[in-house]
Amino acid sequence: MSSQALLEFQALTFERDDWPLFSDLSGAIKVGEILQITGPNGCGKTTLLHILATIQPINVGTLRWKGSDISQCHQSYLADVAFIGHKPGLKLSLTPRENLQWLSKLQPLNRCTSAEALARIGLAGFEDVPCYTLSAGQLRRAALAVLCMTQARLWLLDEPLTALDVQGIADLETLLLAHVEQGGAVALSSHQALTNPAVRTLALDAMAEAEL
Amino acid sequence: MSSQALLEFQALTFERDDWPLFSDLSGAIKVGEILQITGPNGCGKTTLLHILATIQPINVGTLRWKGSDISQCHQSYLADVAFIGHKPGLKLSLTPRENLQWLSKLQPLNRCTSAEALARIGLAGFEDVPCYTLSAGQLRRAALAVLCMTQARLWLLDEPLTALDVQGIADLETLLLAHVEQGGAVALSSHQALTNPAVRTLALDAMAEAEL
Amino acid sequence: MTTLSGAFFGVIHRDLSIAMRHRGDLLNPLFFFLIVVTLVPLGISPEPARLAAMAPGMIWISALLATLLALDNLFQADFADGSLVHLMLSPQPLWLLVLAKIIAHWLVTGLPVVLFSPLLGLMLSLPEAGFLPLLLGLTLGTAVFSLLGAVGAALTVALHKGSVLLSLLVMPLYVPVLIFGTSAVQRAVDGMSYGGVMAMLAAASAFTLLIAPFAAAGALKVGING
C-alpha cells in the first residue's frame, strides 16, 4: 500500500448470522482523496462505514490506521476520526450551538467557534432555537457543522447529502474539497454523484441483490 | 380553477408562533400532473404537505377537494389520499409483507397483492424478514410499496427519493408516471430534479432564508 | 374498500403480532407485577398476617404500575416510526382504531395480570374469600387503566418526555378505581357484601369505555403536532 494510506482495510469479511454481506474486501483511504462508496440499496455501505468507525466489530479482516493495527492505536484513531451517520446525533431539545458545544468536549472541535461553523453551513439565525423546530435539511446542516470545526483527518459520512438542498450540497462539497486539500481524507456513501475532482469511487458488489 | 383540479388550496397562511412560514399561498393539484414542491431547506415543504394531508391544521385559508370544502368531505378525502412522510411508517419488528397487510386494512390497498408490490419495488426476497434488518434504502422501498397497491387518486410524498439508489429512483418515477397517466395526481417534495415530463414545480419562497 | 370491522381487527391483530414477535413482551408486564409483589415482603415484612392485610392494596397498586409502565409504548412507538400517521389518515373513524389499540394493549398487559393475580394472592396469603372480588375487580379495573391511560398516552405522544410525565397525568385518574377495587376485596375478606362497590366499578368502566376512545382520539389529533 502507498505510504499515503491513512486507513487501510484488508480482507474484510462481514456476515450477519448466515448472510454474507461482503467477503475479502480490501482497500485504503488515502490522504487527499474522497472515497465515495457506492452500490445499490442494501449492499452494505452503512455497514462498511460502521466497521471503519469501529462501531460494528468485524468478523474477519484487519483495519490499519497509519500503518498500525487499529486495536493498537484505538484511542489516537478515535481522536482523528469524525463520523456522521444516518441519524443526526443531535439532542433535539438543545439548540445547535449547545449541541456543538458539548460535542466539542468529546472531540477535538476547535478549528472555529460554533457560531462561525453554523454560519458557514447556512444556519445563521438558527443558532439558538431548539433543534426540534428545525426542518429535515436544517437538522442535517446542524449535524454537518461539526465538520467545519473538527481537526480530525478522516471523515466518515453516511449519506451526508440526504435532505440537503442544492445550496447545501454545494456548501458541503466546498467543505470536503478544502479538507482533502489540507491533507485530510473522506469516505462517504451517497447515491448522488459528486462534482468533486478528488472523488474516487468504491463500488460494493450487490450480493444481496445479485442473489435474488 | 380548472375543473380538473383535484385538490385546491386557497390563500393558505401558516405561521408558527410568530414566525410566518408562507402567506396567501394558492394553487391546485390537477389530474394527471406531478406537482414538485421545491425550495431551500426550511422553506416549509414538509409543513405544506402536512397541511394538504390534514395532519397539520391551517391557520388561515381553505382546502377544497374536488370542489367542496375539505371539512365537508373529510372521510372521502382520506379514502382517496396516500401520504408517505419523512418517516417510513412501518413497524420495524414486522416484515414488509405484514406491514402492507395491516395497512391494507386501513386504506384501500387492493390494486395488487403485497408480494407483487414488493417485487415491483425491488424487494423480492425480503418479504418475510423483519423490517429492522432492512437498510435505509430498502426500508424506504418497503414504505413506497404502498403506492403500487393503493387506489388513492392523490399521492402526497415527502422527499420520496431519499435513500433510494439510481434504480430505485427510476422505479419510483415509472410508478409516478403510470399513476398520473391513469388520472391520478401527485404532490411531492424533493431537492433532486425528476426526469418526468408531467412535472410542474411549485417553488416556495424562502422566507426563512430571505429574512436572514 | 376497507371495512370498519376489517380495520378494527386489523389493528388488534397487528399489535398482538408485534407483541408476539418480541416473545418476551407478552410476559413482561406479568413479571413486573410479580417482582413488585416480591419487593413488598422484602421491604416491609414477611409475616403472613401483615402481608394478608396489605395484599389487596399491594396487588392492585402493582397491577396499576404494570399497566402504567407498558403505557408509554401504546402510541409512542407508532409515533416514532410514523405509522401513527397512517392510523390517523385512515378513512375509518379514529376512535375505533384507538379502541382497537387499547384492546390489544389490555390483552397484552391487563389480561395476564388478571390471570395471575390468584397466584399473587396466594403468595401474599390473601384469605380465600378475597379471590373472586380480586379477579372481578382487576378485570374491570385494568380495562379502565388501559382506557384512561390511552388518553394520557395520546396527549404526551409527541413530547419525547419519557414515561414519567405520562404517569403523572394518569395516576390521579386511577385513584377512584384503586379505591373501589381494593375495598371490594377488603370487604369480601371482612365478610361483608361487596356487590355495591363492584357495581360502582362496573359503572366506572362502562362510562370510561364510552368516553375514553373519543377522548383519546381527540387527544391524538392534538398531541401529534407536539
Add this chain to the structure above:
Amino acid sequence: MTTLSGAFFGVIHRDLSIAMRHRGDLLNPLFFFLIVVTLVPLGISPEPARLAAMAPGMIWISALLATLLALDNLFQADFADGSLVHLMLSPQPLWLLVLAKIIAHWLVTGLPVVLFSPLLGLMLSLPEAGFLPLLLGLTLGTAVFSLLGAVGAALTVALHKGSVLLSLLVMPLYVPVLIFGTSAVQRAVDGMSYGGVMAMLAAASAFTLLIAPFAAAGALKVGING
C-alpha cells in the same frame, strides 16, 4: 485537544441542561414518588400506626420505582437520535463518560427523591428516629440504583422494548439494597443501632461504583449493535 475532565463535565452539563429544558422532567420522578406514596394510604390503610409500620418499606420501594421509570431514558434517547455514537467514538474512555451520564441521572432522579424523603416520612407517620437513616440510606441506595440500572439500560438500549424488560433485568439486583436500606430504618425506629447495616450499604455502593461504569461501558458496546 479534549481533556478528560472537560469531557466528563461536558456530558454532565449536557444531560442536566436537557433535563432543565423540559422543566417538568426535573420534578417528574419526584411527583411519581409522591403519587406512589399517596396510593398506599388509599389502597391499603390510612391508619397512622399501620402506615408507620409500612413507611420505611414503602418509601424505599417507591424510590426504587421512581429511579427505574426514569432509567430507560438514560441511553435510549441518546441512541435514538444518534448522539450515543458520538459518545462512543470519543477518544476519552467510555466508562468515564458513562459515569458522567449516571451521575447526571442520579442528580435528576435520585437526589430529589432523597431530599423529599423526610416529607414523605412525615406523611406516612414515620417515627422520628427513622429520618436520619432514611436520608443516609436513600443517598447511598439511589446511587446504587442508578449505577446498576445503567448496566441494564445499556444492554437494552437498541432493543425498542420499552421499560419493562429493563425492569425485569435490574430489579433482582436491587434486592440487597432494598433490604439493607429498609432494615436500617427499621432498626433505628426499633431503637437498635443501624451502623452495621449502613456500613454494608456503603460497602455495596462503593463496590458497585467500582464495577458498574465498566460493566455499563462494555454493555453499551454490545448493546448498540442490537
Add this chain to the structure above:
Amino acid sequence: MWQWFHKLGSPRWFYHISGKFLPWLALASVVLIVTGVVWGLAFAPQDARQGNSFRIIYIHVPASFLALAGYYVMAAAGAVGMIWKMKLADMVMVAAAPLGAALTFIALFTGAVWGKPTWGTYWIWDARITSMLVLLFLYIGIIALSRSFSTRETSARACAILALVGTVNIPIIYKSVDWWYTLHQPATIKMTGAPSMHPDMFKPLLVMILGFYCFYALVLLLNTRTEILLRESRTTWVKELAEPK
C-alpha cells in the same frame, strides 16, 4: 496450552466429542434416576411427622441444588466466553439459562406443593424460598434478554455481561435475604435439616442428586449442541452433517 484451548473452543470439535459422551450420560442418568425414584418412593421409610408427603424431597432437593449450581455454570461460561472470546462458552451459557430456569421453577413448584400439607400454606417468605424466587427472576431476565437480540453473537455477549453482574450479586443477595429473614424472625416453621435425616431416607436422596447431576449435564449438552448447529448452520461441516449419507 493455547492449542488445547483453541481446540476446546472449536464448536465443531466439541460437537463430535460430546456426541461420544451422550449415550453414556443418558444411560447413567436413567439408571440413577430410576433407582432413586423406586427406592425413594417405594422402599424408603415413611417420615414420622410428615407421612408420605415428605417423598417429594426426592425431586425437590436435587432440583434446588442444581438450580443454584446451574447459575454458576451459566455465569462461569459467560465469563470464559467474554474474557477469552470463546464462542463455545457463549453457547453453553445460552443453553444453560432455560435449563436452570426450569429447575428453579421445579424447585419452587415442588416446594409449594410440599408446603401445603406441611405448613398449611403454599407459600411463605422464608429466606431460602425468597432467594430462590429472586434466582428465578435472574434466570428469566437472562432468557428474556437473550431472545431480544437479533444476532446470536451479540445476544451471547450481552447475556454474559448480565450473568457476570448477577454472579457478583448472587452471594450478596443470598446473604442479605438470609439476614433479612433472621431480622424479622417470623414465628414460622424451619425446614427440616438434612443431617437430621434418617440414613434410609438419605441414601436414595443421594442417588437422586447424582442422577439429577447427570441429567443436567445431558440436557446441557443437548441444548449446547442445538445451539451449535443453529449458529454454525452455514459452515460446511454442519451442512455435511445435514446431508443424508
